[in-house]
Amino acid sequence: MTWATVIHVVVSGLATGAIYALMALALVIVYNATRTLNFAQGEMLMISTFVAWAAQRALGLPLVMALVVAVVAGAALGWVVERLVIRRAIGGTHWDVLLITVGLSLILRAVAGLVWTHDEFPFPSFFPSAPVSLGAVRLAPVSLGVLGASLALMAALWALFRFTRLGRAMRAVAQNQRAARLMGISVERVYSTSWMLAAVVGAIAGVLVAPVVFLSSKMGLVVINGFTAAVIGGFGSMPGAVLGGLLLGVLENLAPLYLPSGIRYSVPFVVLIAILVVRPAGLVGRVERRKV
């Protein structure tokens, strides 16, 4: 393979990986607040993307407005889910909430199927796919655009967690809920903001990934990659989620380039096993110490 090809494939992998990273971040945001895995993250992403698409078709909105619709739909869905269902189960064991999100994912997917059928639909992209040449290297604007947009969103999230009051409250809750509550932080508000924030990140990831994997009731399944990325990075760690996502995207692309067909697809899951066995807390994660 020529260098130009390798660069194209790596950039394409980084773009896919960036979307995985966004999905991983959405999972981690919810995890840090409510200590659970949101199984319905993928289906929430799918619903907000469908709503955006339906609004775009019905009203002839430009794509930017469709993105806004997706974000609003995502936030609303996150809020409703957290308020109506999740909060009622917060007192239970961690798998109570997890099971509820499993039930939600089944329901949301079935509802999408009833409303929009289980068919696949094309989704417009912000970025053109005809290649631009930089010397010998040809790069697709769509890869660069997705990568750029994802990195911008990650930077915004970083700033939110680092510099705002809300971000500090969320970090405090992630570290120690009881202490956070004693310090006067409204943990309930953090719950509901976290669910909304995660749903918004998911909705944006959905709009970015829909032109690639197409819009369908099953598109939520791409979040499995986000989950894998989060485990590789260390569940609960936001830098880990980004690192895991990018690593997974690039590995998935480089392996078919260099490895024989029999073993190439084993690479991501070999990495996953290695992480689980050797460093179960992930690349960046720490093992939590438990106290009495």
Added chain:
Amino acid sequence: MNVRRAWPLLVVAALAVWPLIAPRYFVFLASVVLVNVVVAIGLNLLTGYTNQMSFGHAGFLAIGAYAAALLTIHAPAIPVVFTLLLAGAITAAVGLAFGVPCLRLGGLYLSMATLAFGFVITEAILNLDTLTKGADGLRVPVARLGPLPLGTDAARYYLTAAVAVLMVAAAVNLVRTRPGRAFLALRESEIAAQASGVPVAAYKAAAFGISAFYTGVAGGLFAFVVGFLSPDAFDVFLSVDFVVMIIVGGLGSVPGSIVGAAVVTVLYDWLAAFQNYRPLIFGAILIGCTLFMPGGIVRVLARR
């Protein structure tokens, strides 16, 4: 003879006459229920007694199923009882190799890790296609008990029922013994258990291994009852179904596992007729049970 002594005999008698009185399909369905009973007990030993939730038991079931199928294909001389034992042992070995490093982590992290484990197993089945036939699927030959082929629904049912009864009896005895009490102590407080001299790490690993063994044996039965294996069979939603069984039935209870497995399996089978509405109904039931029926059916019955 009092009631407590009599009921195991009644159950065994009921199981024995079931194929004689029930229509054929319900013999098959009963076999599936019994397979799920064994899985649910295995999962409940882990979750209900040591407070560690697994979302990867479909992966363990797959290991047991493929192990039993491949043993029957390549070593048809082995009687089915040993095949099942081997399937359980292999699953327990894989489970421990994978589980021990994760057990150091907190309960929730184990859930994540087992979920990932489930994905890893289906990937492995797809990729080891020289052995497993990958996505094409693997036809499972008829199980043999010495010279006797177990080729009918009734024969497979009796095999499953016999194994299930033994596994249930073993579980009932296990939870009454010293290790069983140690498991319960783990559930209440790991640190308190440690302080009382329970070797926590060893018992947690043991619970994980026993759980994997149960599920592996059930996997072997699954292979013979269904007769065809493919990676599509063992997705994460199957793992979730197992969790639902023990939640619906009742955590930390052997009867709860049995009831949960039966109710969920029969419900799921019945809902197949609702086609696209099945996930909708099942999801709603799942949320309803979690919110409004903590402790499961067994708790509801006990309150009456």
Added chain:
Amino acid sequence: MRFVASLVISVLTLAVGLPAAAQQGVTDSEIVLGCSNSFSGPLAYTGEQATKFGVDLYFKVVNDAGGINGRKVRTVYYDDGFKPQEAVANTKKLVEQDRVFAVIAPQGTAPVSATLDYLEENKVPLLFPFQGSPITRGRKYVFSGMTLYDRQSKMMIDYLAGQRKLKTFATIYQDDDYGKAFLTGFEKDLGRYNLKLVAAEPVKRGVTDVSAQIAKLRAASPQVTFLVLTPGPGAQALKEQQKIGWTDTIMVSSGPLTDEKYLGLAGEAAGGVEGLSLWPDPLTSDLPGMKAYRDAMVKYFGKNEPNRYSLSGYFAAMLFTEGAKRAGKNLTRESLITALEGVKGFESGILPPLSIGPDHETQKQGFWVRVEKGRFKQLTDWLKSE
């Protein structure tokens, strides 16, 4: 006591709905057919279209016209979500509880092959499954539906290497039974022309990026690149081809892929793509059978767009009806098999005159298409695979 109560519940739940006595699916007024299919899971759309909007569509037409020899057809469907164990359970339930006469149009190689032995043992006809792997060959009670993959491969190679004298071929294929069946077929059929595949790149199911595979194929510079994929990844491959500006190859889609769905997904990237088509264009073809199909769709399911999945189910029901009519008033499983084996030159108005022989293969043809202005344009007459 708690335990006893629990057990009673377990036993009772099992006993719910014990069956009423029934015939083998045929009475004087009714024929019961059914299948296990995907109504959830990855192939839910195809499954629903083929059954509820395909098989049922034709039977609605038949029933409203008085049925088959006075018998109305009723269908029963169960969801298997593409899981073989559920397909097994559903099929047993159909045969033992619902007492269906025959299984019609189930979907997918794994779920179908999981039920093959059981149906054969119980002498239940398995009619026109929606899958193309040759696993269905050589069984007395099984009639294949879709043109089998090895026949499709033969037609594709005979046309491209034989008629158009193209020399270098490559393929990007789904890493499962569907892709591998084509891969084996291509290698065998190219061998007859002393040719070989210059590159073959597998794609895993559910993959989101095919840039590496397309890059490797391009490095082999084939004249023809076969796409043996499902609609999503197929469209992704075309978009990736556009992304790297690769123009000097003919992209050719396999029979199951060549449909409007994947064209719609790929958009402008699909321009110039060729392929083997198994069905006439469901929206524009003016064949009499196709018009009747569209009219029926408007009449019974006005909101549902015509497509090749529902068309295939519609056609399966049509073939069953032809067989059952030929079998006459005394409709049994054996007489249906004999009647279907005797179908000669059946005019469907959709496919060319159709004969079913002892090989039980109903479709053996396809024609060549090229995408022009967003639709498949027919380039050849029906190609044969005999």
